[in-house]
Amino acid sequence: MIGLISYLTFFFTIALILAIAVLGLNLQWGFTGLFNGGVVAFFAAGAYGLIMLGGPARANEFGGFDLPYLIALAGGVLLSGVLALVVGLATTRLRHDYLAIATFGVAIAIESVARNAEYLTGGAKGLRGFERPLEAWVGQPQLYSFLFLCVVIVCLVGVYIALEKLVDSPFGRLLRAVRENERAAQSLGKSPAHIRLTAFVIGAMIMGLSGGLYATFYAFISPQDIAPILTFQIWAMLIVGGSGNNRGAILGTLVVWGGWVGSGWALTAFAPASMQLYAGSIQYILIGCIIVFTLLARPRGLLPERLTTTQYAESSVEKR
Amino acid sequence: MSSVARLDVSELTAGYVAGMPIISSIDVTVGVGEIVAVIGPNGAGKSTLLKAIAGLCHIESGAIHVDGTEVTGIRTDKLTRSGIAFVPQIENIFRSMTVEQNLILAGRRCDKQASSHVEKMLSLFPLLKKTYKKRAGELSGGQRQFLALAMALVAEPGLLLLDEPTAGLAPIAGQEVLSILREIANPGVGILLVEQNAKAALGLADRAYVLADGHNQHEGEARAMLSDPVLGEIYLGGRRRGDHAAKPV
Amino acid sequence: MLQSLFDGILVGSVLALGAIGLTLIMHILRFANFSHAELLSLGAYFALTFDAVFGAVSNVLVQKLPWLSVTWSLACAVLIAMALTGATAAIIDLLVFRRLRRLAGPLTMVFASFGVSLIVRNVIGLVYGLRSTHYNNDIVFAMMISADPLLLVKADQIFIMCLALVIMVALHLVLTRTSIGYTLLAVSENPTLAQVNGINLGATVRLAWMLGGGLAAIAGFCYALNNQLSPVMGRDLVLSLFAAAIVGGIGSIYGAVLGGLIVGLASSLALIIIPAGYKPAIPFLIILATLYVRPNGLFGQSR
Numbered sequence: 001m002i003g004l005i006s007y008l009t010f011f012f013t014i015a016l017i018l019a020i021a022v023l024g025l026n027l028q029w030g031f032t033g034l035f036n037g038g039v040v041a042f043f044a045a046g047a048y049g050l051i052m053l054g055g056p057a058r059a060n061e062f063g064g065f066d067l068p069y070l071i072a073l074a075g076g077v078l079l080s081g082v083l084a085l086v087v088g089l090a091t092t093r094l095r096h097d098y099l100a101i102a103t104f105g106v107a108i109a110i111e112s113v114a115r116n117a118e119y120l121t122g123g124a125k126g127l128r129g130f131e132r133p134l135e136a137w138v139g140q141p142q143l144y145s146f147l148f149l150c151v152v153i154v155c156l157v158g159v160y161i162a163l164e165k166l167v168d169s170p171f172g173r174l175l176r177a178v179r180e181n182e183r184a185a186q187s188l189g190k191s192p193a194h195i196r197l198t199a200f201v202i203g204a205m206i207m208g209l210s211g212g213l214y215a216t217f218y219a220f221i222s223p224q225d226i227a228p229i230l231t232f233q234i235w236a237m238l239i240v241g242g243s244g245n246n247r248g249a250i251l252g253t254l255v256v257w258g259g260w261v262g263s264g265w266a267l268t269a270f271a272p273a274s275m276q277l278y279a280g281s282i283q284y285i286l287i288g289c290i291i292v293f294t295l296l297a298r299p300r301g302l303l304p305e306r307l308t309t310t311q312y313a314e315s316s317v318e319k320r
Numbered sequence: 321m322s323s324v325a326r327l328d329v330s331e332l333t334a335g336y337v338a339g340m341p342i343i344s345s346i347d348v349t350v351g352v353g354e355i356v357a358v359i360g361p362n363g364a365g366k367s368t369l370l371k372a373i374a375g376l377c378h379i380e381s382g383a384i385h386v387d388g389t390e391v392t393g394i395r396t397d398k399l400t401r402s403g404i405a406f407v408p409q410i411e412n413i414f415r416s417m418t419v420e421q422n423l424i425l426a427g428r429r430c431d432k433q434a435s436s437h438v439e440k441m442l443s444l445f446p447l448l449k450k451t452y453k454k455r456a457g458e459l460s461g462g463q464r465q466f467l468a469l470a471m472a473l474v475a476e477p478g479l480l481l482l483d484e485p486t487a488g489l490a491p492i493a494g495q496e497v498l499s500i501l502r503e504i505a506n507p508g509v510g511i512l513l514v515e516q517n518a519k520a521a522l523g524l525a526d527r528a529y530v531l532a533d534g535h536n537q538h539e540g541e542a543r544a545m546l547s548d549p550v551l552g553e554i555y556l557g558g559r560r561r562g563d564h565a566a567k568p569v
Numbered sequence: 570m571l572q573s574l575f576d577g578i579l580v581g582s583v584l585a586l587g588a589i590g591l592t593l594i595m596h597i598l599r600f601a602n603f604s605h606a607e608l609l610s611l612g613a614y615f616a617l618t619f620d621a622v623f624g625a626v627s628n629v630l631v632q633k634l635p636w637l638s639v640t641w642s643l644a645c646a647v648l649i650a651m652a653l654t655g656a657t658a659a660i661i662d663l664l665v666f667r668r669l670r671r672l673a674g675p676l677t678m679v680f681a682s683f684g685v686s687l688i689v690r691n692v693i694g695l696v697y698g699l700r701s702t703h704y705n706n707d708i709v710f711a712m713m714i715s716a717d718p719l720l721l722v723k724a725d726q727i728f729i730m731c732l733a734l735v736i737m738v739a740l741h742l743v744l745t746r747t748s749i750g751y752t753l754l755a756v757s758e759n760p761t762l763a764q765v766n767g768i769n770l771g772a773t774v775r776l777a778w779m780l781g782g783g784l785a786a787i788a789g790f791c792y793a794l795n796n797q798l799s800p801v802m803g804r805d806l807v808l809s810l811f812a813a814a815i816v817g818g819i820g821s822i823y824g825a826v827l828g829g830l831i832v833g834l835a836s837s838l839a840l841i842i843i844p845a846g847y848k849p850a851i852p853f854l855i856i857l858a859t860l861y862v863r864p865n866g867l868f869g870q871s872r
Contacts, residue, residue: 037603091860096676097595097679098601104603111849112849232683235680278694284690284691285687285695288687
């Protein structure tokens with residue numbers, strides 16, 4: 001019983017941390033139509049940023065400033081935002097798929113920095129020795145895990161409420177206007193590039209928060225944690241749930257993460273020993289199939305966006 | 321006029337997005353060797369009408385017959401190969417290709433005697449001879465329009481759809497383009513011409529239609545419409561005023 | 570330095586072959602196809618399979634081409650691989666991208682292409698195993714062309730460069746001399762006008778996929794011949810291919826060739842000053858720099 005509870009605590013902690021990143025992606029893709037092909041880069045910036053700022057000093061290496069937790073977390077989030085700004089400035093004015101390529105590239109670049117810049121990131125061995133906030137004060141590990149889950153839930157709810165408010169605000173309507181019809185948004189006197197950049201940076205910072213919580217939970221971050229597959233998993237979560245719907249995003253996270261963990265368990269338990277090596281490949285194929293088939297068969301996901309969009313007048317665009 | 325029209329559009333309702341028609345219940349006919357002008361204010365649906373006939377729009381209802389055969393909903397490239405030539409208003413040539421390549425590409429659509437057709441076009445538009453090896457993107461506005469016309473004619477179509485062929489041209493160049501149309505129509509080609517310069521179009525055309533708000537407003541002999549004082553006030557003079565008001569400041 | 574230049578041109582010519590198909594599809598269908606690089610892997614592995622098949626059928630075919638480590642059976646297998654990879658590209662379009670074109674916008678296709686690349690890459694891993702392999706396990710010695718500055722060259726590498734050059738010249742002739750070429754150029758400049766000029770858009774799109782797939786297969790074969798076959802080679806190349814297409818300007822076939830050479834050279838020369846571990850990030854820096862300085866690339870038009 002205790003085992004089950006502690007497992008469920010673990011499962012939901014990770015799932016809900018990822019759900020925060022999915023919410024960030026939903027702001028970018030679901031509401032603004034921005035393609036982020038490198039979610040993991042912003043997740044990683046938050047995670048590494050936190051540990052570099054809040055972790056203990058390391059010999060001959062940068063970072064380890066031992067800053068108070070919340071400041072370190074905020075620093076990680078800020079780092080994600082700056083990274084998004086650099087990529088966004090180059091691409092939000094251009095062809096929409098350039099953002100996809102540039103973000104995909106930034107994820108690869110961040111991963112190679114994480115692997116190689118030992119001075120900064122500890123290289124392949126990662127950054128260890130982070131002390132989780134209040135852990136000593138709480139004492140009991142299981143209680144701490146449970147309390148941490150509560151903190152994650154609070155963060156998730158906070159981000160959810162903030163995003164719902166944002167989406168219902170005049171700015172949120174602008175986002176959808178940009179997504180549906182750039183020219184219409186332009187004619188309202190707003191710069192679509194600016195609106196897109198803002199949404200992109202905010203979304204990336206939410207991903208940074210998710211990364212920060214993830215690193216806090218494990219008290220450790222290494223290149224293993226920021227493999228490219230994470231981007232695809234987060235994407236699958238969003239479209240399965242229903243992009244443009246924040247509740248759908250959370251539901252999709254639980255479904256896909258459940259499926260991921262479940263399929264991993266099933267493969268370990270039932271697949272013949274000779275196939276164990278390929279368990280990862282099979283899981284990746286599953287994620288790929290989820291993405292392709294959801295797009296083809298149920299493009300609006302489990303909980304579709306509640307649409308109040310105007311029919312966009314393509315005729316006026318076509319005319320000239 | 322022969323019994324079967326080159327083009328017979330009846331009750332055509334069409335637009336760019338399903339359920340959002342731009343033109344509705346339009347009737348237009350073009351006879352053999354006839355030049356028909358379509359005029360009307362900006363946004364009346366003139367270009368949409370041409371694009372719908374050329375198979376580039378979503379057709380909600382109605383029928384299009386060419387030489388007595390129904391062609392409603394047929395794919396654009398098949399329409400072209402069956403003898404309908406459409407010259408769009410803008411981007412009507414391939415800028416990255418040479419004049420020669422443009423003409424060969426356009427001539428390829430019918431048969432393998434492309435070169436003899438190309439020769440014919442060069443004699444019809446001697447201007448293009450000098451620029452034969454140039455990239456089309458380097459041509460002047462008038463030259464481009466001639467090239468676009470030549471590309472449409474190289475496959476010897478029975479029906480020519482022209483979307484504002486004088487738009488953006490200097491008056492003299494525009495006049496030159498229009499004056500060649502009669503020569504084209506003489507052997508029996510039907511021409512449906514959308515023009516912003518209503519007076520010039522009516523001066524050239526045999527018949528004309530006036531479109532407003534996506535509907536047929538008026539049709540008749542071009543000459544008669546030119547001299548009709550009421551029509552002149554409402555559609556020709558009024559159109560100009562409307563144009564000025566519509567321009568962004 | 571000389572060695573880096575040589576390696577850069579070698580890698581660049583392979584990238585150029587791969588990027589041609591990518592830039593064509595990106596331009597005609599208006600979406601960044603992240604699964605294009607998987608076609609390189611697919612082509613390389615198809616060649617491996619048919620090399621074994623032909624080798625088993627006939628003893629004559631296992632003879633090597635003069636000077637090279639490539640056997641006749643492998644050479645024949647590459648032709649089959651080109652056809653099969655082209656067909657696979659067209660089939661993927663039919664099953665996935667064409668449906669999405671009708672249902673949704675270009676970004677949804679970008680999205681689906683990520684899914685497709687995951688599926689293709691991992692199916693290759695399942696079928697052929699996760700370990701890297703070679704067409705030929707014989708050790709090939711490089712010739713020392715010059716000792717100072719050092720330049721080591723393998724005959725296979727010269728072969729790859731010549732092959733790339735021949736294919737590019739052939740492609741140039743097709744594009745400028747044949748009606749198929751005109752059709753491709755016309756559709757990539759203006760699909761609507763192409764239709765108005767009697768070009769069947771659907772057939773041309775299929776042709777572009779097959780051409781892109783065929784060239785990707787050759788590129789994959791060349792890459793694998795020079796390095797090794799591995800299921801993740803597509804993943805390793807995808808960003809370089811995008812960089813080549815963007816540097817050259819989306820839609821420009823000649824731009825893709827030049828872009829491929831530039832990216833190949835830049836990556837190779839950058840390794841003189843940057844530690845090898847950062848190699849995967851170099852194409853990203855090239856992309857970012859291009860987007861800031863000249864977003865339409867060398868030959869691209871703004872859209």
